[in-house]
Amino acid sequence: MSLLQIYKPLTMSTILPKTDTWSVFEKISFRFFFTYFILFIFLNNNGAFPFYGYVNHIFNLGLYEIIPWIGEHILGITYEIRVGPNGSGDTTYDYLLIFTLFVIAIITAIIWSVIDRKAKSYVKMYYWLTLIVRFYVGLMLINYGLVKVIQVQFSAPTMYRLTQAYGDSSPMGLAWTFLGFSKGYNLFMGIAEVAAVLLLFRRTLTFGLIITLMTTANVMAVNYFYDVPVKILSTHLVIMTAFLLAHSFKTLWQFFFFRKPIALTDIYKPALKSIVSKVFLVIKALVLVYVLGFGFYETLSSRDMYYGEASKSPLKGFYEVEEFKLNDSIISCPSKEKKLWKYLMIDGKQYAQIKPADSKTQWYKLDVDSVKKSLVLKSYRDTLEVYNLTYMEGDSTDFYLKGTVKLDTLAIKLQRTKNYKEKFLLTNRGFHWINERPYNR
Structure with a gap:
């Protein structure tokens, strides 16, 4: 061959x-x-x-x-x-x-x-x-x-x-x-x-x-x-x-x-x-x-x-309720009052979430007027549930809301955290090369 x-x-x-x-x-x-x-x-x-x-x-x-x-x-x-x-x-x-x-x-x-x-x-x-x-x-x-x-x-x-x-x-x-x-x-x-x-x-x-x-x-x-x-x-x-x-x-x-x-x-x-x-x-x-x-x-x-900054609300933050007044009466945990808030969460310009103290988080349509210092929250589940509120930013992280929902008046003091990831273990744990023992929580 x-x-x-x-x-x-x-x-x-x-x-x-x-x-x-x-x-x-x-x-x-x-x-x-x-x-x-x-x-x-x-x-x-x-x-x-x-x-x-x-x-x-x-x-x-x-x-x-x-x-x-x-x-x-x-x-x-x-x-x-x-x-x-x-x-x-x-x-x-x-x-x-x-x-x-x-x-x-x-x-x-x-x-x-x-x-x-x-x-x-x-x-x-x-x-x-x-x-x-x-x-x-x-x-x-x-x-x-x-x-x-x-x-x-x-x-x-x-x-x-x-x-x-x-x-x-x-x-x-x-x-x-x-x-x-x-x-x-x-x-x-x-x-x-x-x-x-x-x-x-x-x-x-x-x-x-x-x-x-x-x-x-x-x-x-x-x-x-x-x-x-x-x-x-x-x-x-x-x-x-x-x-x-x-x-x-x-x-x-x-x-x-x-x-x-x-x-x-x-x-x-x-x-x-x-x-x-x-x-x-x-x-x-x-x-x-x-x-x-x-x-x-x-x-x-x-x-x-x-997800960019342009999509974020000027009131972006994680709000923890410190004091909740309903019709001039302070409500605190433990309470069966379903209107008591635990958290208010605002990220984007169009939506907000409220987590009541005793139930699951609810979604609301958000409308903020930074000139008038007002915000409106409209429930997706109940068309009559509309929060008409004014807000005031205090010293440091203090944040105040006053207004009405249905026939009730509200006055709420909250603590605002702009970088909410710092508050949760899942998002603040970080990466570790060395672990002397498993950090499984």
Whole structure:
């Protein structure tokens, strides 16, 4: 054998496995996944593709009519099926949409298998499907990663959380407190998710998929075990990642479990004209610049808008009640008087919380007039419960409120702490390299 034969350049046929014939199972599976993934990505995009919301809005105009009809007339759901985003990705509407897409995919796969039963393979369609799925998963995780790197998704524990009993928090609230406590852990999670950018390049695809599978599996586990209402999306991200990784599964199995030498193979890419390849390259570059560049800028802007100093109330602080007068009578603990405050908590410009002495924290709409030295608190639960108050700042941390609520008059003396984090062990404990014994409280 000549040296030329030994070192001859690798061709497509030597790199790739035989792709001319697929098994019946592979063809039927592909037909199902092709239909289901395409429908899911284009009808339930979740903001992965830039500017796709304008197109998705057109689809939703029809889906918001069709999906509730399916739930009511085919599945017999008797309660109201609400449509539109509301912070949850696991609504009845969302599950009905998934059910509908699943049924359509099965029917399509059956009809497709009958009509095209002589087909040997779908190599080119497989490439385009993997390309769409790669960008969907990759861009989705980059978006999620950026809001963790800049810590917008999981905010630091608020005064409301710090004064709430563990037992009164929901599983999701407990998870958000745990995840939001540490900036470092947010950065760690965010980098792991942004690493999904590796899915957008063929050379780094397999490595990126291994990282992404672990990342999405962890997100899915948190959503399931802490009852976070994004189970549908996180499950699909895991399934899609596993679908992409299936191409290299046999090779990785041989490497990790049998320690055999392997050579990773690329997903077959159909030959494209030079100009088409260049156009795709430019589009990919523009998408990356937009998602990473503008996405980073937009996330920073969101953090400043919702958590920056400009969003804070001039009366921001943690207020502890020292004296509470109701109709000129001093009320003190222990007392069964439900109107007795324990804490007043003000952070942003629009909301405040009052924690009564004997019940859970209540939320109020806040309106402050720093010129007139007045503030108004309107209850979200009781429209008649409106506090019309004037305030006066005394020496040091003293703070005074006077006014009315319903038919009662109030006079309250409070102690104001501007940096509330100093008052709680969770936020003032800090980091310690040396611990002579566990500080578990």
